[in-house]
Amino acid sequence: MSRTASCAITTLDSIKRSLVGLRMPCALEVLDATVRRIEQGEIDGLAALDVILAEELTLRENRRVKTALLVARLTTIKTLSGFDFAFQPLLDRERVLALAELTFIDRAEVVHLLGPPGTGKSHLAIALAVEAVKAGRSVVFSTLADLVTSLPKAERDGSLRERIRYLCRASLLVVDEIGYLPVVPGGGNLFFQLVNARYERGAMILTSNRGFAEWGEVFGDPVVATALLDRLLHHAMVIQIEGASYRLRQHADLVPEHVRSKALIVPPPAPKRRGHPPGKAASDHTTG
């Protein structure tokens, strides 16, 4: 073995030891193959360094996102690219995609996604939450039913303040399924405490199949509902999805008439012009 070759091996061993010490398993894994590419003249040293570091960074980034998704309790993953906007032609695609830029989080705004069941409210809420996690924002996802069960439990345990503080630390709180289940007595009050604590401090995405006028019924208390809406409609954006149920799209003929009349099964016709400003169906309501 020539002196230069043995020198190179020593250097390679030293690099490997450093990578082990630095806990960079991915870089270590691609090192030998990358060195071979240098020897074959495929890439130069600088490009090799780039390949090795990028490999490690990708691994770390994936690991970070995976952990953050678990912490956020985002167990079902949905993406914006997986959302078929053509199925909801009345929904303003550009407006939804603009939300993915996450400036609403910086402004601590509230985004309401309203519409009948199956129209993709949870899908879009989760997809935006996933974008936020990827961008390094802290997120917590919960259904309203889980919140109004866990908050009274925390109150009984004497840990309510801590629980609310935890839920306030997240830069984005998603509350899914407002209106599906009746809120247990006292639950609305505690939810109000949470909303009030986050008011103008942290962003929220809320999804509901019920109009705001029905919140008194949803929360079993018109006073609480009014106080909630007071906070939740200030600095808010309302996106109304008035389309067909994606869940029922293949079974339109099997669905009873009274269900069909509540949520159109057949998607409405596409708007005439692409990129046309939203009509009544996807109305903007930005206050503040």
Ligand code: ADP
């Ligand atoms: P909602 O929360 O409005 O009741 P979901 O978001 O849970 O509805 O949607 C129901 C199912 O249909 C989910 O699996 C979701 O991913 C899917 N879905 C809904 N709308 C679309 C769409 N436009 N494109 C792709 N998948 C959709």
Ligand code: MG
């Ligand atoms: Mg849903």
